[in-house]
Amino acid sequence: xxxxxxxxxxxxxxxxxxxxxxxxxxxxxxxxxxxxxxxxxxxxxxxxxxxxxxxxxxxxxxxxxxxxxxxxxxxxxxxxxxxxxxxxxxxxxxxxxxxxxxxxxxxxxxxxxxxxxxxxxxxxxxxxxxxxxxxxxxxxxxxxxxxxxxxxxxxxxxxxxxxxxxxxxxxxxxxxxxxxxxxxxxxxxxxxxxxxxxxxxxxxxxxxxxxxxxxxxxxxxxxxxxxxxxxxxxxxxxxxxxxxxxxxxxxxxxxxxxxxxxxxxxxxxxxxxxxxxxxxxxxxxxxxxxxxxxxxxxxxxxxxxxxxxxxxxxxxxxxxxxxxxxxxxxxxxxxxxxxxxxxxxxxxxxxxxxxxxxxxxxxxxxxxxxxxxxxxxxxxxxxxxxxxxxxxxxxxxxxxxxxxxxxxxxxxxxxxxxxxxxxxxxxxxxxxxxxxxxxxxxxxxxxxxxxxxxxxxxxxxxxxxxxxxxxxxxxxxxxxxxxxxxxxxxxxxxxxxxxxxxxxxxxxxxxxxxxxxxxxxxxxxxxxxxxxxxxxxxxxxxxxxxxxxxxxxxxxxxxxxxxxxxxxxxxxxxxxxxxxxxxxxxxxxxxxxxxxxxxxxxxxxxxxxxxxxxxxxxxxxxxxxxxxxxxxxxxxxxxxxxxxxxxxxxxxxxxxxxxxxxxxxxx
DNA sequence: CTAGGGTTAG
Numbered sequence: 020x021x022x023x024x025x026x027x028x029x030x031x032x033x034x035x036x037x038x039x040x041x042x043x044x045x046x047x048x049x050x051x052x053x054x055x056x057x058x059x060x061x062x063x064x065x066x067x068x069x070x071x072x073x074x075x076x077x078x079x080x081x082x083x084x085x086x087x088x089x090x091x092x093x094x095x096x097x098x099x100x101x102x103x104x105x106x107x108x109x110x111x112x113x114x115x116x117x118x119x120x121x122x123x124x125x126x127x128x129x130x131x132x133x134x135x136x137x138x139x140x141x142x143x144x145x146x147x148x149x150x151x152x153x154x155x156x157x158x159x160x161x162x163x164x165x166x167x168x169x170x171x172x173x174x175x176x177x178x179x180x181x182x183x184x185x186x187x188x189x190x191x192x193x194x195x196x197x198x199x200x201x202x203x204x205x206x207x208x209x210x211x212x213x214x215x216x217x218x219x220x221x222x223x224x225x226x227x228x229x230x231x232x233x234x235x236x237x238x239x240x241x242x243x244x245x246x247x248x249x250x251x252x253x254x255x256x257x258x259x260x261x262x263x264x265x266x267x268x269x270x271x272x273x274x275x276x277x278x279x280x281x282x283x284x285x286x287x288x289x290x291x292x293x294x295x296x297x298x299x300x301x302x303x304x305x306x307x308x309x310x311x312x313x314x315x316x317x318x319x320x321x322x323x324x325x326x327x328x329x330x331x332x333x334x335x336x337x338x339x340x341x342x343x344x345x346x347x348x349x350x351x352x353x354x355x356x357x358x359x360x361x362x363x364x365x366x367x368x369x370x371x372x373x374x375x376x377x378x379x380x381x382x383x384x385x386x387x388x389x390x391x392x393x394x395x396x397x398x399x400x401x402x403x404x405x406x407x408x409x410x411x412x413x414x415x416x417x418x419x420x421x422x423x424x425x426x427x428x429x430x431x432x433x434x435x436x437x438x439x440x441x442x443x444x445x446x447x448x449x450x451x452x453x454x455x456x457x458x459x460x461x462x463x464x465x466x467x468x469x470x471x472x473x474x475x476x477x478x479x480x481x482x483x484x485x486x487x488x489x490x491x492x493x494x495x496x497x498x499x500x501x502x503x504x505x506x507x508x509x510x511x512x513x514x515x516x517x518x519x520x521x522x523x524x525x526x527x528x529x530x531x532x533x534x535x536x537x538x539x540x541x542x543x544x545x546x547x548x549x550x551x552x553x554x555x556x557x558x559x560x561x562x563x564x565x566x567x568x569x570x571x572x573x574x575x576x577x578x579x580x581x582x583x584x585x586x587x588x589x590x591x592x593x594x595x596x597x598x599x600x601x602x603x604x605x606x607x608x609x610x611x612x613x614x615x616x617x618x619x620x621x622x623x624x625x626x627x628x629x630x631x632x633x634x635x636x637x638x639x640x641x642x643x644x645x646x647x648x649x650x651x652x653x654x655x656x657x658x659x660x661x662x663x664x665x666x667x668x669x670x671x672x673x674x675x676x677x678x679x680x681x682x683x684x685x686x
Numbered sequence: 687c688t689a690g691g692g693t694t695a696g
Contacts, residue, residue, distance in 0.1 A: 053688090083688090084687085084688055087688080087689085088688085088689090091689080117687085117688060117689075120689070120690095121689070124689080124690080151690095152689060152690065155690070155692065156690090185692095186692065187690065187692045188692085189692085190692045190693065191692065193693095194692090194693080216692090217693080218692055218693045218694095219692085219693080220693085221692095221693040221694065222692080222693050222694090223693090224693085224694090225693065225694065247693090247694095248694080249693050249694045250693085250694080251694085252693085252694035252695075253693065253694045254694090255694080255695095256694060256695060257694085278694095279695080280694055280695050280696095281694085281695090282695090283695045283696065284694070284695055284696095286695090287695065287696070313696095314696090315695070315696040316695085316696080318696080319695095319696070350696095
């Protein structure tokens with residue numbers, strides 16, 4: 020190793036920076052400096068700077084081992100100083116393979132995959148011979164940047180250097196090929212010379228599943244000479260991603276030992292597939308097995324809770340977070356705000372929101388969206404202004420929330436002004452979704468003509484959602500002709516969406532055009548479209564109960580139906596009359612009334628009245644929009660039984676209290 | 687020579 024000489028110095032140092040050799044620093048050994056770099060310098064940038072100076076003063080910078088370690092420390096993503104790491108690397112004269120490897124890996128860890136590839140080219144040009152440490156990060160870089168040509172070339176280099184036996188390289192290569200959709204090349208690597216171990220097999224299993232080749236994955240999984248927990252987990256998450264949740268569950272059940280990844284794979288699979296109730300059941304099972312959930316699982320479970328209205332479960336998680344003093348970061352906090360807002364507890368949502376320190380735009384969006392769902396337009400707009408006072412830039416989603424708020428309370432002028440300001444003030448081009456909100460706003464307010472005009476002034480062709488909003492307005496205001504016109508377009512645009520058929524036949528039914536109702540029904544049958552069954556969920560004591568129309572699967576069905584009859588006796592005394600125009604088919608009036616009586620929402624309310632203490636609020640989550648009849652019946656129930664009833668439908672909330680609803684019958 | 691969290695979740 021060379022001692023300090025001025026000729027060997029990094030070129031940015033002037034000779035006068037270098038003190039004479041008499042300092043004690045020069046006596047520091049290589050070992051001491053390395054020790055310093057590998058301990059304190061990993062956490063303290065100040066120490067690192069000091070160490071850097073020391074290496075320069077003592078001449079140890081010329082030692083590749085020291086220089087490489089120095090680059091590695093500066094490349095620590097936690098310091099956010101990768102630019103300087105590259106600078107330090109530049110000062111290294113004739114870097115050896117060790118230093119090259121470190122800097123290439125550093126690029127990857129600092130989200131600069133293309134830089135990794137270009138540095139590799141420099142390395143090759145500099146005639147530094149790569150070793151087995153060089154390639155895994157390069158394959159990864161190609162995977163991230165989807166650089167197929169580069170990937171193939173790098174693979175060729177691996178072969179040329181005789182490194183294709185290495186397991187680390189193999190698994191990175193397999194992963195790369197699979198990400199390109201080239202499972203055959205991936206498999207060739209797996210079966211090639213050298214040791215393929217469990218991790219390589221697991222990577223291949225994962226690759227097959229990511230490419231949708233379930234059969235190949237199954238076969239490999241079956242015939243692998245050895246398996247570890249990762250093999251099972253790869254199959255489970257892969258099945259879940261392919262939408263094969265039952266298969267995933269089957270494997271999950273067969274496992275004898277499960278880790279956190281197994282649990283979160285299956286829970287997430289359920290959530291992604293929309294099986295929120297099942298996700299929560301598995302989460303509870305996980306608790307019983309004493310697995311300590313960490314933040315990621317908790318955030319996704321909170322999303323499931325929010326979707327089914329499992330307030331108690333969500334609250335439990337909130338307590339768990341506090342009790343374990345987990346950091347309330349933006350993701351977790353936003354999930355809680357969303358949970359409370361979606362469960363009808365704006366007060367709690369607000370409390371969490373206020374206390375949060377790390378708010379991000381999407382946190383504000385969740386709160387604004389929550390207020391919008393509850394029809395609290397003024398508050399939503401107020402928060403929108405506050406957000407700007409705090410110098411936060413609203414994004415597209417923010418405007419969806421604000422415009423929705425306007426739509427839900429009929430604030431036409433405000434909504435139009437906001438749409439206008441998007442482009443003129445915030446420089447955000449309104450997208451289809453924003454126009455959809457405003458079409459909805461105008462349509463609900465009965466301004467059908469204006470809504471149509473807005474659609475034709477849009478810079479893009481209206482999609483099904485926009486037309487759906489217009490058609491919804493036609494239903495509310497009884498515009499049969501326009502509704503029919505839009506409906507026909509919509510049925511061709513989205514022939515598989517049962518909701519569109521329901522809406523059209525609803526428009527006809529309202530106008531008494533039963534022949535046309537029948538036609539729509541026949542069309543659905545011909546096309547094999549099934550109506551989405553309405554269902555209502557209610558959370559009682561932490562357990563979510565789900566009811567369908569005229570459901571008879573609940574263990575307490577007898578009591579529930581008895582209760583329902585009693586409820587209607589009392590409602591009739593209060594002057595209730597069923598809104599039979601809600602029923603789509605031309606059947607006798609009495610039959611219509613029975614159909615209405617067993618709507619899932621009413622079953623859930625009856626169950627709620629039966630199984631909760633008098634005076635407590637009842638919370639219901641509907642998968643569809645509330646119907647007119649359920650709306651007026653629920654208003655009356657809230658008065659007669661003196662209960663607050665909070666119903667969430669597909670797009671908004673209804674707070675029923677003392678015979679009134681928070682939506683002021685505008686929905 | 688020194689260095690790899692090489693697979694599976696979010």
